[in-house]
Amino acid sequence: MSGTAPAVTVVVRYFTVGGLERVVTxxxxxxxxxxxxxxxxxxxxxxRNALLTELDERVDVVALRGTLVARLRELRRLTAGRVVHVNFGDGRIHPLVRAVLRDRPTVVTCHSVYSHKRTPLVNRADRFWSTSVHSVIAVSEAVRRFCVDEVGMDPSKVVVVPNGVEIERIGRLAGAPQPGSTELAVVSLASLYPHKNHATLLDGFAAALGERSDLRLRMIGDGPELIGLHGAARRLGVARSVDWYGAVWRRDQVVPLVSSGHVFVSASRFEGMPISVLEAMACGLALVLSDIPPHREVAGDAAVYFAADDAAELGRRLREVADDPALRQALAARSRERAADYDVALQATRYAEIFDRVARRA
Structure with missing residues (x-):
C-alpha cells in the first residue's frame, strides 16, 4: 500500500491530554x-493518560515501569529491529534514554519552539544528539528555524512536515451552532499553561463583552492556571459568560463543542504547529489569533490577528468579527479551505516515506 511505513516504535515522555499527544494519536x-x-x-x-484510549486497538502501547535501569533495558528490547520515532515536546528526554537509542535508526520530531527552557548547555547537548539521529522533523517553519538557528542542528537534517488532523472524521463529528440561538460562541481549546496566555484572553473577552453582551466563551482545557483564571473571570465580571469544560479528550466530544461555535480564539505566546487551530479550521470557524509566526504560517488569511499580550486589541478583534457576519463567514470559508492542506493522510505519507528511507539506510 502506498505510504506504508516499516515497523516503528514511537517514544513519548508522557501521554497527557495535549497537542503533541493528539498529533501522535x-x-x-x-x-x-x-x-x-x-x-x-x-x-x-x-x-493523565486518558488520551491513550483514542489510539486504535492495533497500536501496541507500553508504559515503562520500574527502576531507570529496568526501563532502559526494556526500551532497548522494544526498539530492536525497528525505526524509532522520538517526539520532542519540551526537550526533557533523559540523557541515558538518548544514549540507549544511539545505535537505533532514529527520527526525532520537534513539536514546539521552547526557547524559554534553553541554556547553552542544553543546546550543545541537543546539537550533539542530533548528529547521531537520521532525520529531524520540524512541525513548522518556525520550529525549523529554532532547530537550526538556536539549537544549531545541521540544516540538511531538518525537514518540515506539518501536523495534520483527521479531516474526514472531523467532518462526520462536526455539529453546528444551535438554530435560533441569540448567543455568539467564542471557543478556546488549549491546556491551561502560562504560555497559552489565557489571562490576556479573558481580559480581551471582558473588553468585547462590554460592547457585545451576547458573547459566550467556551474554555476547553485544564492545567495549573485554572484556579487563577477562574478567579480572574469573577473579578472581571464575566464568570456567567464563561463555560469551563476541563480536559475533554474524546474527539466525539471535542469536535461538536468546537464546531458548534462561531469564532475560535488563541492568545498563545508561542507554538509549534497548533493542532487546536487546525481542528478549528477543519470545523470551519472564523479565527482570532495572536500574531505569532506559527499562527500566520498555518492560518494565513483565514484569521484576524492581535499582538499576543494586547488584551484591548484582542477585544477589538473579537468585536470586529462578532459585528460583521459577512467577515465571519468569509474567514470560516477560508479556514475550511486551508484545512485541506493539513489532512493527517498527507502527514502520514510524508512520515512513512521518511521512516522507509531511514530503515533502508540503517
Missing part, C-alpha cells in the same frame, strides 16, 4: 490503518 492511527506495525512507548506514566 492521529498519526499512529493513520499508519496502522495502512497496515504499519506501530508501537507507542511511554517513558513515564504520569497522571
Amino acid at each position: 492521529s498519526l499512529a492511527n493513520e499508519l496502522v490503518a495502512r497496515g504499519a506495525d506501530v508501537r507507542v512507548v511511554v517513558l513515564h506514566a504520569g497522571k
Whole structure:
C-alpha cells in the first residue's frame, strides 16, 4: 500500500491530554490503518493518560515501569529491529534514554519552539544528539528555524512536515451552532499553561463583552492556571459568560463543542504547529489569533490577528468579527479551505516515506 511505513516504535515522555499527544494519536492511527506495525512507548506514566484510549486497538502501547535501569533495558528490547520515532515536546528526554537509542535508526520530531527552557548547555547537548539521529522533523517553519538557528542542528537534517488532523472524521463529528440561538460562541481549546496566555484572553473577552453582551466563551482545557483564571473571570465580571469544560479528550466530544461555535480564539505566546487551530479550521470557524509566526504560517488569511499580550486589541478583534457576519463567514470559508492542506493522510505519507528511507539506510 502506498505510504506504508516499516515497523516503528514511537517514544513519548508522557501521554497527557495535549497537542503533541493528539498529533501522535492521529498519526499512529493513520499508519496502522495502512497496515504499519506501530508501537507507542511511554517513558513515564504520569497522571493523565486518558488520551491513550483514542489510539486504535492495533497500536501496541507500553508504559515503562520500574527502576531507570529496568526501563532502559526494556526500551532497548522494544526498539530492536525497528525505526524509532522520538517526539520532542519540551526537550526533557533523559540523557541515558538518548544514549540507549544511539545505535537505533532514529527520527526525532520537534513539536514546539521552547526557547524559554534553553541554556547553552542544553543546546550543545541537543546539537550533539542530533548528529547521531537520521532525520529531524520540524512541525513548522518556525520550529525549523529554532532547530537550526538556536539549537544549531545541521540544516540538511531538518525537514518540515506539518501536523495534520483527521479531516474526514472531523467532518462526520462536526455539529453546528444551535438554530435560533441569540448567543455568539467564542471557543478556546488549549491546556491551561502560562504560555497559552489565557489571562490576556479573558481580559480581551471582558473588553468585547462590554460592547457585545451576547458573547459566550467556551474554555476547553485544564492545567495549573485554572484556579487563577477562574478567579480572574469573577473579578472581571464575566464568570456567567464563561463555560469551563476541563480536559475533554474524546474527539466525539471535542469536535461538536468546537464546531458548534462561531469564532475560535488563541492568545498563545508561542507554538509549534497548533493542532487546536487546525481542528478549528477543519470545523470551519472564523479565527482570532495572536500574531505569532506559527499562527500566520498555518492560518494565513483565514484569521484576524492581535499582538499576543494586547488584551484591548484582542477585544477589538473579537468585536470586529462578532459585528460583521459577512467577515465571519468569509474567514470560516477560508479556514475550511486551508484545512485541506493539513489532512493527517498527507502527514502520514510524508512520515512513512521518511521512516522507509531511514530503515533502508540503517
